Every structure is written in C-alpha cells, then in structure tokens.
Amino acid sequence: MGRFFLIMVVLLLLGVGCSENSTPRSLDDGFVKLPIDAQIGLANPASTYCEEQGGKLEIAENDYGSTAYCGFPDGTYCEEWEFYRGECGTQQKTDNSSVIQQHMQLTSPAFQHEGLIPSKYTCDGQDINPSLTISSVPEGAKSLALIVDDPDAPGGTWVHWVVWNIDPGIGIIAENSKPGLEGVTSLGQTGWGGPCPPSGTHRYYFKLYALDTLLQDGVKETVGADALVSLMEGHILGQAELMGKYGE
Incomplete structure (x- = not known):
C-alpha cells in the first residue's frame, strides 16, 4: 500500500511539471518569424534567373490570365520559363524565331481594344475594313501578315480577312484598302x-504578325488562314493583337 501511494505522488509531480512547460507561447517568445515570401513558398527560380542575367521581369495580362516575360536591353523578350530552360535568348540555337517577343502594337482609330466596332465596317453598313495603326515593328521584319477571325461563330472560328506580304513600314492600313496579298475567308472569297x-455579341480578333521573310513560294490567293499560319511557322519575329466586339 505504501508503494502505491509513492507511485501516485511521483505521477502527480510529473503532471504538474508537464502542465507548466506546455503553456502556449506567442511568436515573440523566442520563435523566428519567417518572411512573407518564405511563408508562401519558394522563390520562382525563373524570375530569379531572369534578374541574375540582367533582364527585367514584366507581366503581360489579358482576359484569360497573365504571362511573365524577361525583357532585355536590346528590346527583345522571352517568356520567363523558356529563358530559364535555355529555349529563348541570345544563346539559343533554334530556327523558330517566334520565341523572341517584341512589343509590336496594333490599334485602330475607329474603336478601342475590346470596344465596339462601328456598324460602318460590318454587313449592316458599308462592310469595309477599318483603318489600323501599326507601331514598333521588330527590327529585321521583311513583311507583315494579318488574320481577322471570330471565335464565337456557331460553327467554329470564322475568318473575316487574310492578308500577307504587307510592307513592314506601312504604319497605317487605310480604311477600305488592300494592303497586301489577300487570301480566302470563310465566305469563300478574298478581301x-x-x-x-x-445573334449575340461576338469578338473579332485582328492578329498581326511580323515575319523575317516575304511569303512567295507556293503562296497563292487561294490560301486560307490555316495554310497561312503553317507558312509563317519559324518566321515570326513578333505579333500584336487587337480585339473589337459587334452584335446585339
């Protein structure tokens, strides 16, 4: 019986000691508070590598998300992970020059990006092309190509204009003009x-491409948008996009 009481006393003393040591402590009581970045996760190695190589990280945003680019003093840009993997940049060995991005711009005096296209340029009006302004064409461009399409068409993407071999120094594509060779649209005609x-409101994308060549061999006016995209592969120096809306 005496041994039993002795054991109980020992257990009681141990319990008191444990309860004293288990008192909650604040982050200021000797704990190290991690930086915010460390709490969220590891630093992005592609972003870090971009800055280590003398680049400047820039974010390009659109309706569908954002993409990070590494910009260089010569005006070229690489998607950050392509640069990190060695797939883009001054040391790359590739015949696909489209991985080097430049800030070519495409605008229109007729409507703002994501704005409404005036009925003058539609089947409800004169049905002529709007004026387009082109700036910051990449150095070395030999020609421009333009595709206008509607991804909201009921039967799939509908092509409204296909043009190539546009003079890279044109600056402005005039209203109601033929700026280059014209291919077949989804209507089955050129122009x-x-x-x-x-029904409804549709989006119309004006997609401009700067090419390092004139498209000559095998290119005829019967070429459509898909064929033109294939012919441009490996020759794209930069691109720009303008979107306008039209409909109810």
Missing part, C-alpha cells in the same frame, strides 16, 4: 468580310 453575327 474583307465584315462582322455579321447571327
């Missing part, structure tokens, strides 16, 4: 075919 959505 501009303006917006004419059956």
Whole structure:
C-alpha cells in the first residue's frame, strides 16, 4: 500500500511539471518569424534567373490570365520559363524565331481594344475594313501578315480577312484598302468580310504578325488562314493583337 501511494505522488509531480512547460507561447517568445515570401513558398527560380542575367521581369495580362516575360536591353523578350530552360535568348540555337517577343502594337482609330466596332465596317453598313495603326515593328521584319477571325461563330472560328506580304513600314492600313496579298475567308472569297453575327455579341480578333521573310513560294490567293499560319511557322519575329466586339 505504501508503494502505491509513492507511485501516485511521483505521477502527480510529473503532471504538474508537464502542465507548466506546455503553456502556449506567442511568436515573440523566442520563435523566428519567417518572411512573407518564405511563408508562401519558394522563390520562382525563373524570375530569379531572369534578374541574375540582367533582364527585367514584366507581366503581360489579358482576359484569360497573365504571362511573365524577361525583357532585355536590346528590346527583345522571352517568356520567363523558356529563358530559364535555355529555349529563348541570345544563346539559343533554334530556327523558330517566334520565341523572341517584341512589343509590336496594333490599334485602330475607329474603336478601342475590346470596344465596339462601328456598324460602318460590318454587313449592316458599308462592310469595309477599318483603318489600323501599326507601331514598333521588330527590327529585321521583311513583311507583315494579318488574320481577322471570330471565335464565337456557331460553327467554329470564322475568318473575316487574310492578308500577307504587307510592307513592314506601312504604319497605317487605310480604311477600305488592300494592303497586301489577300487570301480566302470563310465566305469563300478574298478581301474583307465584315462582322455579321447571327445573334449575340461576338469578338473579332485582328492578329498581326511580323515575319523575317516575304511569303512567295507556293503562296497563292487561294490560301486560307490555316495554310497561312503553317507558312509563317519559324518566321515570326513578333505579333500584336487587337480585339473589337459587334452584335446585339
């Protein structure tokens, strides 16, 4: 019986000691508070590598998300992870020059990006192409190409204009003009075919490409958008995009 009481006393003393040591402590009681970045996760190695190589990280945003680019003093840009993997940059060995991005711009005096296209340029009006302004064409460009399409068409993407071998120094594509060789649209004819959505509001993308060559061999006016995209592969120095809306 005496041994039993002795054991109980020992257990009681141990319990008191444990309860004293288990008192909650604040972060200021000897704990190290991690920086915010460390709490969130590890630093992005691609972003770090960009800055270590003398580049400047820039974020390009659109309606569908954002992409980080590493910019260089010569005006070229690489997607940050392509640069980190050695797939883009001054040391790369590739025949696909499209991995080098430059800030070519495409605008229109007729409508703002993501704005409404005036009916003048649609099937409800004169159905002529709007004026377009081109700036910051990449150095070394030999020609420009332009594709205008509507991804909201009921039967799939509808092509409204296909043009190539546009003079890279043109600056302005005039209203109601033929700036280069024109291919076949989804209407089965060449030239501009303006917006004419059956219902609802549709988006119309004006996609401009700067190429390091003139497209000559095998390129005919019967070429459509898909064929033109294939012919441009490996020759794209930069691109720009303008989007306008039209419909109910």
